[in-house]
Amino acid sequence: MAGFGRIGRSLAERVGALGFPIHIWDPYLTEVPDSVIRWDTVRELAAAVNHLSIHMPSTQQTAGTIDESVLEALGARGHLVNTARGALVDEDALLSSLNSGALGFASLDVLSSEPPTSTAAVIAEHERVLVTPHIAYLSTDSLPQLRLRAAQIARQLLTRESVR
Incomplete structure (x- = not known):
């Protein structure tokens, strides 16, 4: 997972309880539990996992963090999950990766514009995208x-x- 704050840690507890390894990328952490596998870049994380779940705030520094190189590393069998903020994902790169088959699937409850317009609207209708309301x-x-x-x-x- 990208981001290991309160929400990321909560998800990690649940996923870990099911026996899955926990892979994270979070450049702001100084220490992580021994049970967690930490990656130096989000691209390295994406290359190591099948499901990439995003749990970061939207800031100038994090905008577009999930870009073409990350989606390519996640791969054709990869699954992007974004329940954080729409601005974290480069939507042009996401649409291109989905259309080319470079990315397998995306589950989103946030988009760059809501209601979706432009690229976000095309993504919301894509056959390999599940979009749900952001009401967690x-x-x-x-x-x-x-x-x-x-x-x-x-x-x-x-x-x-x-x-x-």
Whole structure:
């Protein structure tokens, strides 16, 4: 997986519990658990795995991280999973890799534009792409928390407390 922060580590726990090895790339980490295989570049990571899951923030430095060279390294049997941010993937390279067969499949719940336009719209309709809504936060556990937080903010606004 690309990115080994809170979400990446959570996924790693689940994948590791199933007996799969954990391969990561995260240039900001100083230490990783001994059970994790760390790669120096995202391209090296992509060449070593069949499924590449992205768990990074979208910044100027991370925009387009998943480019043509990474998708090529992932290969014709490779599967790209992006549930992080649309800007992390070079969508022109993704579409080209899918059309040429250089990449096997993509599962996305984020695109560069939503609703999808231009290249993102073509990707969303591609036969080897699964696109789902970006609503991972929505669960039976999260709904009470969302309601509580909304009520707390409303109370703070009504009582003129500073909103945090």
